[in-house]
Amino acid sequence: MALQPTLRPLIIAGTADAPHTLDIFLDYVCPFSAKLSLAIDSVLVPLLGPQGKYHGKVKAIFRNQVQPWHASSTWVHEASLAVARTSPDKFWAFSLALFKAQDDFFDIPTSTLTPTQVREKLAKLAEQATGAPAAKVQDLLTNKTSPNGGVDVTDDLKYTIxxxxxxxxxxxxxxxxxxxxxxxxxxxxxxKEWTQFLEQKVLV
Known part of the structure; x- marks a missing residue:
């Protein structure tokens, strides 16, 4: 499994030592990713969870897939990585909340906002949806060092990209x-499709 230690919260289902891996590349402002997230939560998470048929056999890893033609894509992925740092157990819950609220972060709704304003909205959403402290999330999303030094989760974002x-x-x-x-x-x-797929792939 290729995953740096700080990103272990991106294992959204199954155990870290499971022999099989599903790497699922999703973008928070992609409608098709949002649709797939529903199946992941309702089908895959239970199947790979403690009571599931494939527990200990398969793990699912969320892979942040920034789509740079959407300006807000970077900001929403930064926010998810900030939640992974501040509240690791809330990463998937916040991801689902982002998918549900993705319309608020599409191109036109964010076109009149500054990056700082978008990040503030994301920090508030994190707290409202998961209880992750907005102040801590906001702090990780704040430019602090050199004029071009990024934010505290920029290195995590670079890794995913x-x-x-x-x-x-x-x-x-x-x-x-x-x-x-x-x-x-x-x-x-x-x-149906996910069940058939796993039955074919997991033979022991």
Missing amino acids: KFSRQNGIHVSPTVLWDGLIVNEISSSWGE
Whole structure:
């Protein structure tokens, strides 16, 4: 599993030592990613959880897939990584909240806001949706050092972007099974498709 220690909260289902890995590349301002997030939460999380059939066999890792043609994409992904730092157990809950509120962070709604204002909205959403302290999230999203030094989670963001680039990931959602892209997986998949997929892939 390729995942630096600070990003362990991105394991959203299953155990870290599970032999099989689903890497799921999602963008918070992508409608198709939002659709897939519902299936992840309602189907995959239970199947890979403590009472699930594939517990200890498969883990699902959320992979932040920044889509730079949407200006706010960087900011929403930064916010999720800030929550991963301040409230690791709330990362997936905040991700779901972001997907539900994604319309608020589309291009036009954010076009008249400054980056600081967008980050303030994200910090408030984090607290309202998950209880993650807005002040701590906001602090991690604040420029503090050099004029071009980024914020406190910039290094985590760089890691996620470099991981996507070196694996040739271009669109969201994209899913890897044990390191290889699985093109047939779609945002329209529901319980039937995911169940059949896992039955075929997990043989022991």
